[in-house]
Amino acid sequence: MTPPARAAVLLAAGLAGAAGAADRPLVIAHRGASGYLPEHTLAAKALAVGMGADAVEQDLVLSRDGVPVVSHDVQIDTVTDVAGRFPARARADGRFYAIDFTVAELRQLAVNERIVLKSGQPAFPGRYPAGPSPLRIVTFEEELRFIRGLSKSAGRAIGIYPELKQPKWHREQGRDLAAAVLPLLTAYGYATEDAPCHVQCFEFDELRRVRGDLGYRGRLVYLFGAEPKEPTLEEVARVADGIGPSIKAVVAAGPDGAAQVTDLVRRAHALGLVVHPYTARADELPPWAKTIDDVHRRVLVEAGADGLFTDFPDLTAAFVRRK
DSSP states (O other): OOHHHHHHHHHHHHHHHHTOTTTSOEEEETTTTTTTSOTTOHHHHHHHHHTTOSEEEEEEEEOTTSOEEEOSSSBOTTTBSHHHHSGGGOOTTSOOBGGGSOHHHHTTSOBBOOBOTTTOOBSSTTSSOSSBOSOOOOBHHHHHHHHHHHHHHHTSOOEEEEEEOOHHHHHHTTOOHHHHHHHHHHHTTOOSTTSSBEEEESOHHHHHHHHTTSOOOSEEEEEESSOOSSSOHHHHHTTOSEEEEBHHHHEEEOTTSOEEEOSHHHHHHHTTOEEOOBOBOTTSOOTTOSSHHHHHIIIIIISOOSEEEESOHHHHHHHHHHO
């Protein structure tokens, strides 16, 4: 067994106790502690672990040289200073795409707090100040090594939660995102069903391909906003291990604006699927919530979800500890 594989076995064993999957919901840091630091930076991941997150998310796209890098969108102009550093590299639509830059070029970019492209203003004005930071884009492998180090220094297992971003679009660009990501998961010991890893994607056909054609045996999660008519939950359960719905699919707003817990979690559990909704934000609450703890209580206690993506892992972890 390779050193990465041995480490992952130990992490898996630790995750069962540290994350308390059978005893309490998972606290999943959405892009790291993104309520406090620019998303998907190593600083945001380290802060999330320090705040008590059980797992941290990695959104994955490919660079020009075929390397998986951690960034939420295939475009990078809302989270970096790419337009100022490489102004001539925009596509016809005026956007800048990670796949048009080598890893060496991406490393030159400063990561900033997310902005709204049309206005140039921060998407969340109360968060980390706007403008370039000393933080940088990292490769998926760099983050895997970083998480392994954090698990050791924190004395507990930290799970990973990678997302395959727009794999169909990547194939249209002549690249195979999953084929580049899965060997890294295997090399670092994340390719079995007991590994502390969930691979997620919004494209069900891609999950079916990852499970069938590519033979991945680790845990898969199907993402969606509103519950789709196709695939059905029964079809999802034949391929995946869980679902990642929008919070709106778990707790809806009734005609009077009051919270209404749906039966989605109950139906998913009946099929053996775990449910990890997204995203709890203290600064962007659903209409039925007055505080982020209202979100926690409705989703985790009343609906019974198995975990929750959160921009504020300290607040979510504190609620889970109390309840």
